[in-house]
Amino acid sequence: MNAVHWVRSRQEESELVYWLSVVAYDPRDRSLNNRLYLIYIVVFFAVWIFAVLTLFAGGGAVILQAVSPADPAGAAAWLLAVLLAAWGLFALRSALRRSPVVFTEEDGLLLGQTPVSRRAVVLRWLWLPWIKNALPFWLAAVTLGFSLIEATVPGEMGLQHLPEYIVHGVRAWLPFVPAHLGLFTLVWVAGVARLHRDQERRWIILPALALAAVLVLPALGLYPGEGILPSALRQLAGVLAYPLRAGFLPVSLGPALAAGWGLALAALALLWQAAEGFSLSRAAQETREGAEITSAMRYGLADYAAERQLQSRLGVVRRPSRLPAVPGPASLVWKDLIQARRSLRAAEVMDWIGLVGAALSFSLLPDPGSRMLALGFWSLQVGKVTSARLRSDLSVWPLTRQLPVTARSLLVLDAAPSLGLALVLSLAALGAGAAAGAPAWAWVLVLPGAAISAAGSAAYDILRRARADLLMNGSAPAVSSTGIIMGAACVLAPAAGLLWMPGPAGLLAAVAGSLALAGLCLRLAERSYGRIGGD
Amino acid sequence: MSICLSARQLSKTYNSFQALAPVSFDLNHGEIVTLSGPNGSGKTTLLSCLSGLVRPSTGTVTVGGCDLYRDEREARRKLMYVPDVPRFYLELTAWEHLRFIALANDAVDGFEQRAERLLRAFGLWDARDLFPHHFSRGMRLKLGLVLAFIRPFKALLLDEPTSALDTESVQLLLTELVRVRSEGATVLLSTHDPALIEQFGDRRMVMRQGQVEFAG
Numbered sequence: 001m002n003a004v005h006w007v008r009s010r011q012e013e014s015e016l017v018y019w020l021s022v023v024a025y026d027p028r029d030r031s032l033n034n035r036l037y038l039i040y041i042v043v044f045f046a047v048w049i050f051a052v053l054t055l056f057a058g059g060g061a062v063i064l065q066a067v068s069p070a071d072p073a074g075a076a077a078w079l080l081a082v083l084l085a086a087w088g089l090f091a092l093r094s095a096l097r098r099s100p101v102v103f104t105e106e107d108g109l110l111l112g113q114t115p116v117s118r119r120a121v122v123l124r125w126l127w128l129p130w131i132k133n134a135l136p137f138w139l140a141a142v143t144l145g146f147s148l149i150e151a152t153v154p155g156e157m158g159l160q161h162l163p164e165y166i167v168h169g170v171r172a173w174l175p176f177v178p179a180h181l182g183l184f185t186l187v188w189v190a191g192v193a194r195l196h197r198d199q200e201r202r203w204i205i206l207p208a209l210a211l212a213a214v215l216v217l218p219a220l221g222l223y224p225g226e227g228i229l230p231s232a233l234r235q236l237a238g239v240l241a242y243p244l245r246a247g248f249l250p251v252s253l254g255p256a257l258a259a260g261w262g263l264a265l266a267a268l269a270l271l272w273q274a275a276e277g278f279s280l281s282r283a284a285q286e287t288r289e290g291a292e293i294t295s296a297m298r299y300g301l302a303d304y305a306a307e308r309q310l311q312s313r314l315g316v317v318r319r320p321s322r323l324p325a326v327p328g329p330a331s332l333v334w335k336d337l338i339q340a341r342r343s344l345r346a347a348e349v350m351d352w353i354g355l356v357g358a359a360l361s362f363s364l365l366p367d368p369g370s371r372m373l374a375l376g377f378w379s380l381q382v383g384k385v386t387s388a389r390l391r392s393d394l395s396v397w398p399l400t401r402q403l404p405v406t407a408r409s410l411l412v413l414d415a416a417p418s419l420g421l422a423l424v425l426s427l428a429a430l431g432a433g434a435a436a437g438a439p440a441w442a443w444v445l446v447l448p449g450a451a452i453s454a455a456g457s458a459a460y461d462i463l464r465r466a467r468a469d470l471l472m473n474g475s476a477p478a479v480s481s482t483g484i485i486m487g488a489a490c491v492l493a494p495a496a497g498l499l500w501m502p503g504p505a506g507l508l509a510a511v512a513g514s515l516a517l518a519g520l521c522l523r524l525a526e527r528s529y530g531r532i533g534g535d
Numbered sequence: 536m537s538i539c540l541s542a543r544q545l546s547k548t549y550n551s552f553q554a555l556a557p558v559s560f561d562l563n564h565g566e567i568v569t570l571s572g573p574n575g576s577g578k579t580t581l582l583s584c585l586s587g588l589v590r591p592s593t594g595t596v597t598v599g600g601c602d603l604y605r606d607e608r609e610a611r612r613k614l615m616y617v618p619d620v621p622r623f624y625l626e627l628t629a630w631e632h633l634r635f636i637a638l639a640n641d642a643v644d645g646f647e648q649r650a651e652r653l654l655r656a657f658g659l660w661d662a663r664d665l666f667p668h669h670f671s672r673g674m675r676l677k678l679g680l681v682l683a684f685i686r687p688f689k690a691l692l693l694d695e696p697t698s699a700l701d702t703e704s705v706q707l708l709l710t711e712l713v714r715v716r717s718e719g720a721t722v723l724l725s726t727h728d729p730a731l732i733e734q735f736g737d738r739r740m741v742m743r744q745g746q747v748e749f750a751g
Contacts (some may be wrong), residue, residue: 016628307625310626316666325634326638327643331638334635334638335624396623397588398621399622400586401588402587404609404611468588532605533583534590534592
């Protein structure tokens with residue numbers, strides 16, 4: 001046990017040091033100034049968190065009264081139950097597919113191949129993930145406690161209500177702690193019991209389904225007012241969620257705390273039992289890659305983390321694509337379509353949604369200043385989505401550089417699919433704006449040049465900063481603030497002309513300006529491509 | 536013998552460090568030239584400059600009469616470089632890489648037969664639908680070589696191609712190189728293997744501190 005505790009406590013210490021470094025605190029500095037700074041950080045964040053939660057509590061009070069004006073306490077308990085159920089179902093599904101006990105590669109080598117107690121490892125590993133998972137829920141519970149007081153106490157809230165805030169917040173938090181611990185541990189039981197020695201116990205899904213039902217029942221049954229469950233099930237839901245409800249009701253906390261801690265202890269006992277034959281090596285195999293990606297993202301290696309995530313999602317084998325292809329430079333489009341289809345992520349979809357939103361905002365916003373802001377954001381998104389393929393191809397420099405295509409062909413064909421889609425979506429957004437009564441037909445003529453300018457600026461910025469030695473190692477630069485500003489300037493300049501010079505003259509100037517800037521950006525990008533490696 | 540690849544006053548300087556002194560040489564059609572030298576002598580820099588991955592500080596490179604920068608597209612059709620650590624597109628399988636290179640180089644006629652022959656020869660046929668990031672280092676090097684051979688070329692540059700290959704694959708590679716030589720191609724092969732240097736190349740280039748010497 002000592003060895004396990006020693007390894008894990010070092011990891012927990014490292015985690016704490018990381019978070020302290022985020023607030024510029026160095027635990028190795030033993031000076032008085034640094035210790036005073038620690039006290040300052042604690043006080044500052046306590047006050048800041050309190051202030052932020054009270055801010056959110058205002059919105060929470062509105063939600064509680066909208067859910068149930070007559071029973072805001074019941075509404076608060078129901079909301080918390082819904083949050084727990086949503087998290088619980090997701091966590092349960094995850095635990096049934098991948099070990100909840102996460103090991104890094106070093107853990108796998110150290111622990112997976114030594115005769116340590118599996119129970120000791122699992123129980124020692126539980127606490128840090130539990131705390132990290134519990135923190136947002138604790139904040140939610142406290143916020144709901146604050147919301148309850150704001151929903152129930154009449155009049156303006158002031159400093160004189162501070163003790164009531166604290167009481168309600170602590171009261172909502174206290175019984176939630178053991179209840180969450182119990183549920184979190186039960187999810188771990190499902191995940192740990194699945195990996196038993198050399199077996200993978202698929203039948204664990206049956207008790208997992210029962211646990212899922214326990215999670216969902218309060219979310220369905222605690223809803224104040226007319227519910228969808230029969231009375232008996234609603235009563236059962238009330239019993240199951242008693243610790244949650246007690247935090248918001250004017251009842252004694254003793255029984256709720258006893259029930260909560262009873263659940264927690266029972267769950268820990270179950271975990272102790274389930275961990276007896278837990279396969280550390282198989283858990284390490286399942287979690288090593290995820291741990292590496294998390295670590296990379298934490299230390300700013302976003303590109304490396306994204307690459308590993310993509311490799312994980314792609315799997316091992318894929319049948320050849322049946323997409324028809326055209327020989328010559330157009331094969332770049334074929335390659336791009338396959339890559340785009342296989343690498344699509346939620347973050348990329350959000351980028352496209354942002355692009356459409358910006359175009360729609362530009363169309364609907366009334367004043368020129370706001371429209372310029374929306375257009376600036378639109379140019380940022382266009383640059384981002386159109387430069388992704390170029391960056392990806394640059395990171396495979398030896399293959400890309402040796403393709404028998406000119407720089408211009410490469411730049412145009414790399415950006416063409418995404419630029420085409422960006423234009424179609426933006427025009428559709430303008431059309432939607434027009435249907436809502438905000439016609440912007442002149443912009444239809446300016447948009448193509450503007451989009452090419454934004455794309456060209458982003459490409460130029462990437463290419464001027466690209467270094468052959470880094471590209472050979474797969475590291476292509478992202479668009480910098482210079483590229484963003486340049487793209488925005490190239491888009492906003494002709495747009496400003498159109499906004500402040502209405503009529504055919506302004507339109508002509510805007511269209512000509514956007515096309516000229518588009519050509520300039522493309523030319524700059526082309527020349528920069530040819531200069532790569534000349535550093 | 537006619538000249539296939541020609542370098543004139545080719546040099547590369549990084550800040551004040553001269554990685555490659557001005558060199559001029561010609562490589563003929565139908566010959567294999569080995570390139571050797573101590574670590575840090577500039578072999579990879581020379582190959583990178585010849586292939587255009589790194590732009591030289593001075594000098595020109597001509598492949599089959601085409602300047603590498605002025606007639607870029609034509610020159611690239613004739614030249615292929617395989618680095619010691621090839622990189623691949625994450626989203627394409629081995630087979631799709633071959634297809635893409637063949638498409639980009641207009642070498643689609645007989646592609647499937649050629650691809651199958653090369654993949655089987657280098658022991659990658661069963662792995663053709665795998666993503667290269669699941670390959671071992673040796674398999675990646677083999678895929679890099681197959682990508683070179685799938686398309687026609689006049690000049691082939693190889694940076695330590697035998698370093699991660701098993702004995703059988705080395706023999707196979709040498710067989711392929713002899714075949715392309717007989718078809719008139721030029722091969723410049725960087726290696727530390729003394730047996731390869733002694734017995735294989737038609738000529739030897741030796742690099743020392745950025746300078747090139749020919750021997751034999």
